[in-house]
Amino acid sequence: MTEVTRILARYLVQAKPEDVPAAVKREAVRSFLNWLGCAVGGSVHQTLDRATEALRPFMGAGQATVLGRGEKTDILNAALLNGISSHVFDFDDTHLRTIIHPAGPVASAILAFAEHHPVSGTDFLHAFILGVETECRIGNAVYPAHYDIGWHITGTAGVFGAAAAVGKLLKLDEQQMVWALAIAGTQSSGFREMFGTMCKSFHPGRAAQNGMTAALLAKQNFTSSDRVLEAPRGFAHVMSTARNFDEITQGLGEHFEISLNTYKPFACGIVIHPAIDGCVQLRNEYGLKAEDVTSIELEVHPLVLELTGKKTPRTGLEGKFSVYHSAAAAIIYGAAGEGEYDDDVVRDPKVIALRDRVSATASQNIHEDEVRVRLTTTDGRVLEKHVAHAIGSLERPMSNADLEAKFRGLVDPVLGQASSTALLELAWKIGDLADASEIARAGANVAKARQAEAV
Amino acid sequence: MTEVTRILARYLVQAKPEDVPAAVKREAVRSFLNWLGCAVGGSVHQTLDRATEALRPFMGAGQATVLGRGEKTDILNAALLNGISSHVFDFDDTHLRTIIHPAGPVASAILAFAEHHPVSGTDFLHAFILGVETECRIGNAVYPAHYDIGWHITGTAGVFGAAAAVGKLLKLDEQQMVWALAIAGTQSSGFREMFGTMCKSFHPGRAAQNGMTAALLAKQNFTSSDRVLEAPRGFAHVMSTARNFDEITQGLGEHFEISLNTYKPFACGIVIHPAIDGCVQLRNEYGLKAEDVTSIELEVHPLVLELTGKKTPRTGLEGKFSVYHSAAAAIIYGAAGEGEYDDDVVRDPKVIALRDRVSATASQNIHEDEVRVRLTTTDGRVLEKHVAHAIGSLERPMSNADLEAKFRGLVDPVLGQASSTALLELAWKIGDLADASEIARAGANVAKARQAEAV
Structure with a gap:
């Protein structure tokens, strides 16, 4: 069998920033900026407090910033906490082909790392691109079989991405990079069963932390398998029922998976986005209110019901796994940001009443980014909306202005407008900074840190 | 479906030390003592240095002892390092039905924990028994299908054991214990592909650390699934092709898996023990030397070749996965302790020459603890030995004196005879100590700590 792991490791070790096309770098900056906003925004969530x-x-020295919060901690725990933050709202980026949320495991690891070990913006952005490349290629090789078994692919593939990116910054040699991938792989974990609980965002956090650990160990020649990806008892055989290693080894350096990254306009699982988009459009076109609506019938891709079929969500987190709640919120609020997934909103009798009038049918004829909405009104009208590609899809990407608005919505309430503006400006310049960790320091919550000191 | 996870969690929360039979406690003390010797003995291995x-x-405050070494660290990293130490020689205990090495993940977690949070010997031993019960029952439910896929079951099941044991000491309530098991489960990982590398012993270490993390998070009401074991996307379905939940829920508190624990007389995978035992017996009965032997033919259980079929091991670690090296060493040295798996021994031309005269055939008629050895001598004799049950098996258990001799062999060279004696005496009394952490402090390497301070 081809030496799959070694081919990937060799590429990672030899790759140079100057060989990455400018358009790829631009998309990487957009991905990073979107991640940063999500991580700062998510930092206020109870998941982080707990x-x-x-x-x-049990944490180590205050080496690295926990974004949006007052404390600093060792870089491994900072990677964990920033990884949790960045995914806790389910608002981060999506590699559509695999449903991996690629930035979380990688950016959380290398931003924390950069506070301990100086990294230029050029190298940082390159490591980020390579980390995303690694996890998405490994995901491509086993998706959908791996996901269908029940693995949360952002965690299981993400750990490889974090190891590759930190390994690149640590300048691992080829053998060490092989081991870094292997030490990462033997920690690969995370069940889809956890969706709707605090453990979902724990997965990318732990992937960042464990991937970084793998790279640090490999740097000290902590030995591991030479064939973690392809061996009969390695990742692709143990954790999947099907696999295509060409997805990992072919075209390395020629095309980049980060070019296929997308960003969410709505704070929930991407499979519900077409339904929300369709409902928001109908609401705005016809000036609909909850009391105008007799019923909403959704014709959706089968994955929508499989992933987000919760009829009676009890918490905000569960609401994100309910296409019914999401459609109701879209009609009532014209939006599906974090606010529309607040516990109070999910439990609001008015929302529940409309939610109970939403029905959804799976159809093999509907694509993942498509929906047909059929809404009947109390005055007897039947309103229909066909969304061929939801906003945020590759066909209808969010613009830079959309991304900035999303960033401000997430970061302004946490850091205040002035710091948010400064952080946003830095994020656009990440590839040009002399010291990438400037971003981390700018993402700290100075007010909270002062409060903590005053106690 | 039955609430498998909840039934287990409820038992763990309600179980009382006084309900455990005395014989079970005695076996638990033997298991702990054997683990402690392995952990102190293994602490000198390069795996720990790296x-x-x-x-x-990146480590936290010096809260807990790293056994056999000079440093202290936070309890999570102490759990990791002690877990690695205790398995690095492949010399620890074995639950034969599942090939789980049960003490490592559990004892490594709770001994470190006890240095931060006072624990009586009674509670410590009880938590140890419950942790072992948890991991072995979960192992029983999915073995052998789970293992056959390629999972290193000591890591994958061990993380549940560590979570259960620390969770018991944290006095989690039932819901928190359900979550602790779930947070543990979603970190369950470790490939058999790693056998023969430093990552094998990393697995029980990480299981100890991750299981403790799960319990600590659950104590803060970090939410997770209510059904990690039985859900369609939970542990037993995602990580196994077959499962029997009765193994987890039936007879809780009536019989104890730790009663079925065994201890290794030889420092390698247990499947090779019959072959070593047979060769040692032939050597001693006939006064054989390497140069007397023309050939050694072994008739072994099929797992022997599957797990330990390395024909040409290059390192000590690889030697442990070579039935050929092990048989040669048994003839030459009459033993298979850590010394016989030294890199130098594995590379010794004399050992290699004899190794190359060893052959092995798998037979369905041979049990896992059985072997038939057929040895021909240079003077034309054919010597045969049938071992029905290898030393260290349930049928031929190691005596307390055997365990003490093994402990001394491991600990004397690391701590010196006086400290080794003191530690051994404490280990026998673990269940009666007012403060279980006394053991950890007695397992520290005072001389090394002084050296480190002097630097």
């Missing part, structure tokens, strides 16, 4: 409370007594 | 070197800059 994780921090549990682990604080 | 892991420590890689992670030291």
